[in-house]
Amino acid sequence: MLFASAEAAPVARVGGLAEAAAGLVRNLRGRDEITCTVVLPDYGGVELADEVVSNLPGVSWTGPLTVRTGSVDELGEITLIGWEDMARPHPYVDETGAGWPDNADRFFGFSAGVAQLAERLEPDVVHCNDWHTGMTLAWCERPSVYTIHTLGYQGQADIGWLREITTDRASAFDRWGELNPAAGAIRLADAVVAVSPNYAAEILDPARSAGLHGVLSAKGDDLVGIRNGIDVALWDPSTDPHLVEPYGPKTLASKAANKVALCDEVGWDDHDTPIIGMVTRLVEQKGIDLLLGAVPYLEGMGARLVLLGSGEERLSLWARDLSSRHPEQFAFIDGYDVEMAHRIFAGADLFTMPSRFEPCGLAQMQAMSYGTIPVVSAVGGLVDTVVDADANPTAGNGFVSLTVDTVGLVDALHRGLRGWDDKRRRARIQKRGMATDWSWDDPTDQHLALYHRVARV
Numbered sequence: 001m002l003f004a005s006a007e008a009a010p011v012a013r014v015g016g017l018a019e020a021a022a023g024l025v026r027n028l029r030g031r032d033e034i035t036c037t038v039v040l041p042d043y044g045g046v047e048l049a050d051e052v053v054s055n056l057p058g059v060s061w062t063g064p065l066t067v068r069t070g071s072v073d074e075l076g077e078i079t080l081i082g083w084e085d086m087a088r089p090h091p092y093v094d095e096t097g098a099g100w101p102d103n104a105d106r107f108f109g110f111s112a113g114v115a116q117l118a119e120r121l122e123p124d125v126v127h128c129n130d131w132h133t134g135m136t137l138a139w140c141e142r143p144s145v146y147t148i149h150t151l152g153y154q155g156q157a158d159i160g161w162l163r164e165i166t167t168d169r170a171s172a173f174d175r176w177g178e179l180n181p182a183a184g185a186i187r188l189a190d191a192v193v194a195v196s197p198n199y200a201a202e203i204l205d206p207a208r209s210a211g212l213h214g215v216l217s218a219k220g221d222d223l224v225g226i227r228n229g230i231d232v233a234l235w236d237p238s239t240d241p242h243l244v245e246p247y248g249p250k251t252l253a254s255k256a257a258n259k260v261a262l263c264d265e266v267g268w269d270d271h272d273t274p275i276i277g278m279v280t281r282l283v284e285q286k287g288i289d290l291l292l293g294a295v296p297y298l299e300g301m302g303a304r305l306v307l308l309g310s311g312e313e314r315l316s317l318w319a320r321d322l323s324s325r326h327p328e329q330f331a332f333i334d335g336y337d338v339e340m341a342h343r344i345f346a347g348a349d350l351f352t353m354p355s356r357f358e359p360c361g362l363a364q365m366q367a368m369s370y371g372t373i374p375v376v377s378a379v380g381g382l383v384d385t386v387v388d389a390d391a392n393p394t395a396g397n398g399f400v401s402l403t404v405d406t407v408g409l410v411d412a413l414h415r416g417l418r419g420w421d422d423k424r425r426r427a428r429i430q431k432r433g434m435a436t437d438w439s440w441d442d443p444t445d446q447h448l449a450l451y452h453r454v455a456r457v
Helices: 016-028 103-121 159-163 181-188 197-202 213-217 249-266 288-301 313-325 338-347 363-369 380-385 406-421 423-435 441-455
Strands: 002-004 037-041 049-056 065-072 076-082 126-129 144-148 191-194 223-225 275-282 304-311 330-334 350-353 373-377 399-401
Touching: 002 016, 002 103, 016 441, 037 103, 049 103, 065 103, 076 103, 103 126, 103 181, 144 181, 144 441, 181 213, 191 197, 191 441, 197 223, 197 380, 249 275, 249 338, 249 423, 275 288, 275 313, 275 338, 275 363, 288 304, 288 313, 288 406, 304 313, 304 338, 313 330, 338 363, 350 363, 350 406, 363 373, 363 380, 363 423, 373 380, 373 406, 373 423, 399 406, 406 423
Parallel strands: 002 037, 002 126, 037 076, 126 144, 144 191, 191 223, 275 304, 275 350, 304 330, 350 373, 373 399
Antiparallel strands: 049 065, 065 076
C-alpha cells in the first residue's frame, strides 16, 4: 500500500492530520499482511538515515522531481518528493497565516509525483489523504482510498488547470467552474473514508458538507466512517516523561501534583481553582472565538483557562489582549510546544473543544486518557467519543454542548465544573474515559478490511 499525505508526525506537523497519519501508519506496519510506503512532500530540512536518492519525471510546472527515501525516528522509512518550489518553512502558510499563493502548483505537482511513484512501485492500494493528495487520482488508476480529514479545505483552484492536467480523468475535478481536488478524489476513489462515523453521516447533510453533499451521496456504501485513534503509548500519564509525577486510574490523586506544576509554570499562586485546558490550532473551525468570548465569565464561574496554540493572527492578538486583562483567569501560550501540551493535558481539570465542526478530534481522547474531563460541542467525532454525564449518568465521560455558541459553551462548562466539584462523581467520569480503548487497533482492522475490499486481494 502506498500512503500519501501532506503531514505525518514528526516530519511535518500542523494539525490532527499529522498525528492521525502517523498513528495509522505505525499500526499498519505492525501487521504482517501489509507493506506500507509512506510518501510526503519534501518541505526541506528533514534528514534521513540511510538515504537513497532517485528521480521522477515530474510535470511541466515542476520539472524533474527528487525522491529521497530513508528513515526517521518515530515513523520509520519514508519517501519525500520535492523540487525547488516545494520547500517552505511551513507547509501551507506564510508568517502572516496566509496560504502560499502557489499552493496549487506545489500540491498538484506533489500529487503528480505520487502517481508516478505508484506507477513505479505498483502497490495494491493507493491511500490519499485530504485535498493535498487528491489530484493523485487524476493520473493514477490503481485501486484507491481517499480519506477526508476535513471538508473545510478542498484546494479549489482556477479551472484553467485542466489545460495542464490533460488525463482522461481530469474532468472529474471540475466542480462549479473551479478545479476541486477534494471533489475529484471523492468521485474517483474506490472508497472514501470519513474519520468518524458521525462525521460520515454529517457530511451528507447539505448544511454540513461544504457543498459536496451530492458528490458524497453518490458514493453510497463506498463512503464509510472510521474513527481515528491516538498513540496510547505516547499519551499515557503513567509513563509520560513530561510530567512531574506519573499517575493512572488507580493513582489519580497524583494528578494533583501536575496541576500544581502547571499553575507554577503559568504564574498562578492559587492551586485549588479548577483549570480548563485547550490545545489547538487558532482557527474559526475550533470555536476559538466562542471560547475567548467566555473568558470574562471565568471569574464568576470560579475557573481558569490555559490555552496553547497558534494560527490566525486576529485570534492570537485577541487571546493575548484577554490574557493581559484577565491574568488571574486566563493564560495564553502562543505557539505549539509538545511537552507543554502534555503538561496541560495532565494539569488541567477540564479540557474544552467548542468546535464548529470536528471530523474526529484527537485532543478529547488524549484528555480522557489523562483523566481530564472533556467539554465539547455535539459535532463530528466528538459525538462518537464523548458521552454527556448529565444525560447518561452511568456511561458519561464528559459534557456536551448542544449549541455551538458561547451561551452553550458556558452552560456546558458550568455543568462540567459541577461534575468536577463532586469528587466521587468526578472520579467515576475520569475512570470511564481512562478505561476506554482509544488506540488505533480497531481502526486499523477496519482500514485493512477496506484495503482488501478495494484491492480484491
